Amino acid sequence: MKLEDVREAVSKRLVEKPNHYSVFCCGSLARGDFGRTSDLDIFVFSKKDEDKWTRLSDIELLSELIFVNKELGFPEFSNDGMFLKVLSFPEMTKSIGCPKDDEKNLFTSRMLMLLESRPVFNDVLYDSQMDEIVGLYFRDDVDRRSFKPLFLLNDLLRFWRTLCLNYEIIRNDKTKPFRKKNINLKFSRMLTVFATILPIISKHQCSKEDVLSLCKQTPLTRLAVGLDNIRDDKLLAGFDAFLDHYEFFLNQKENMSDKPAMETKEKEEINATAIKFSGFLYKCLSHRKIQEEYRKYLVL
Numbered sequence: 001m002k003l004e005d006v007r008e009a010v011s012k013r014l015v016e017k018p019n020h021y022s023v024f025c026c027g028s029l030a031r032g033d034f035g036r037t038s039d040l041d042i043f044v045f046s047k048k049d050e051d052k053w054t055r056l057s058d059i060e061l062l063s064e065l066i067f068v069n070k071e072l073g074f075p076e077f078s079n080d081g082m083f084l085k086v087l088s089f090p091e092m093t094k095s096i097g098c099p100k101d102d103e104k105n106l107f108t109s110r111m112l113m114l115l116e117s118r119p120v121f122n123d124v125l126y127d128s129q130m131d132e133i134v135g136l137y138f139r140d141d142v143d144r145r146s147f148k149p150l151f152l153l154n155d156l157l158r159f160w161r162t163l164c165l166n167y168e169i170i171r172n173d174k175t176k177p178f179r180k181k182n183i184n185l186k187f188s189r190m191l192t193v194f195a196t197i198l199p200i201i202s203k204h205q206c207s208k209e210d211v212l213s214l215c216k217q218t219p220l221t222r223l224a225v226g227l228d229n230i231r232d233d234k235l236l237a238g239f240d241a242f243l244d245h246y247e248f249f250l251n252q253k254e255n256m257s258d259k260p261a262m263e264t265k266e267k268e269e270i271n272a273t274a275i276k277f278s279g280f281l282y283k284c285l286s287h288r289k290i291q292e293e294y295r296k297y298l299v300l
Contacts, residue, residue, distance in 0.1 A: 002034050002072075003118060009072060010120045013064040020047045021061060021086070022129060023121035030118040031188065032218045035254045040074040042084060043109055043117070045129055050088040058086045089129055093136060111159040114215055115192050130215060138208040149206055150297060153197060157298070160193045183256070186274040187249035188219075194281050195219040198226030201285070201294035220246070223284075230289050238280055245277040 003025070010023060027041035028034045042065055046053055062084055069077060077084050083105065092106040101107045110133060119126035137152035167185050199214055199222050200206045214222050220243070227235055252270060262270070286295055 003029055003120075005072060006040065006068070007120045009068045010065070013068055014061065014121050017061055017064070018053075018057065019122060019125065020053065021045070021122060022047070022089075022119065022125040023065070024113065024117040024119045024126055026112045026116050028188070030116045031192065032220075033188070033250055035250065037075075037254060037256075039078065040069050040072070041112075042069075042077075042120075043112065044084075044086045045089040045092075045109075045113075045125075046086050047089050047125060047129070049090050053086075061086065089132075093132065096136065107155075108159070108162070111155065115156075115159075115196055116219065117215075131212065134208055134211050134215070137211070141208070144205060144207070147205075148293065149200060149211070152211070153200065153294075153297060156193055156197055160190075163189050163193075183249065183253060183270060183274075186270070187246060187277060190278060190281065191223070191246065192219045194285060195223035195226070197298075198223060198281075198284050199229060201290055201298075202226045202229035202287075204291075226284060230284065230287050232287065232289065235284060235287070238283070242277065242280045245273050245280075248273050249277070 006025060006029065014021070014023070022045045024030075024043055024045075025041055026043060028038040029040065044061065044065075062081075065084065066077070066081070085105075087104070087106060087109055091104075092101075092110055095101045095104070095106050096110075113130065114133060137149055137155075138147075140151070141147045141149075163185060167181050196214060196219065200211065203210065214225070217225070224239075227239060252266075285298060
């Protein structure tokens with residue numbers, strides 16, 4: 001299994017590195033739909049403040065990760081390794097809601113850790129950091145009967161809209177593979193965000209422990225949890241078709257080159273399938289069994 005290969009390779013290379021680092025992967029490898037053209041999306045958190053560790057230790061650790069990437073035959077890190085850096089976990093927790101939350105890529109890193117991550121080094125630290133992040137979204141949970149994790153939902157929706165905006169920026173750059181990015185947005189990115197939202201809003205009372213459990217599951221499993229909460233046979237009947245649509249996406253993604261444009265027939269087929277795919281998610285999210293306050297919050 002590719003994820004286990006990455007865990008083993010990273011552990012060997014980082015065995016003597018300081019234990020204030022946690023390393024996790026995101027993307028298709030973490031979602032469980034890894035393909036032959038997939039790359040390795042790696043993130044690193046330090047449990048120390050930025051001024052408490054040395055730049056050389058960062059360089060040594062990141063160079064080991066670059067070696068692992070080459071050793072296992074992954075494509076080179078995107079954008080010349082622009083996102084391959086060490087982030088301060090304490091700074092991230094202090095910066096929520098501040099301008100530098102976006103400026104230093106802390107928001108995106110936090111969202112990806114919650115939505116689609118698997119630890120590949122220092123599992124204990126990773127688990128404690130995940131627990132702390134989710135705990136931040138439940139810090140106002142003083143009355144379990146009335147509390148709703150709207151802060152968390154707000155960040156999930158904000159992340160989705162950030163993804164949409166980022167892809168609009170890419171389409172103006174003729175050197176970027178917009179074609180592949182666009183199909184990811186319509187399928188895997190949409191699934192990852194809204195399959196996480198559904199089980200949260202489909203449960204009468206969602207706890208910190210519920211969210212932590214969701215974070216350990218794949219997006220498709222989270223969606224299944226949401227469907228179990230709703231308990232509507234008509235939705236369950238449409239789930240098989242939804243899975244077929246996602247399989248179609250995975251096949252298209254594998255066969256897709258880096259050319260920025262799609263042929264008309266191919267584009268029409270992808271768009272038609274994407275409409276059905278998003279339509280099913282909309283039926284789930286707007287279902288009558290979802291509390292009206294949540295349905296309203298998704299819009300307003």
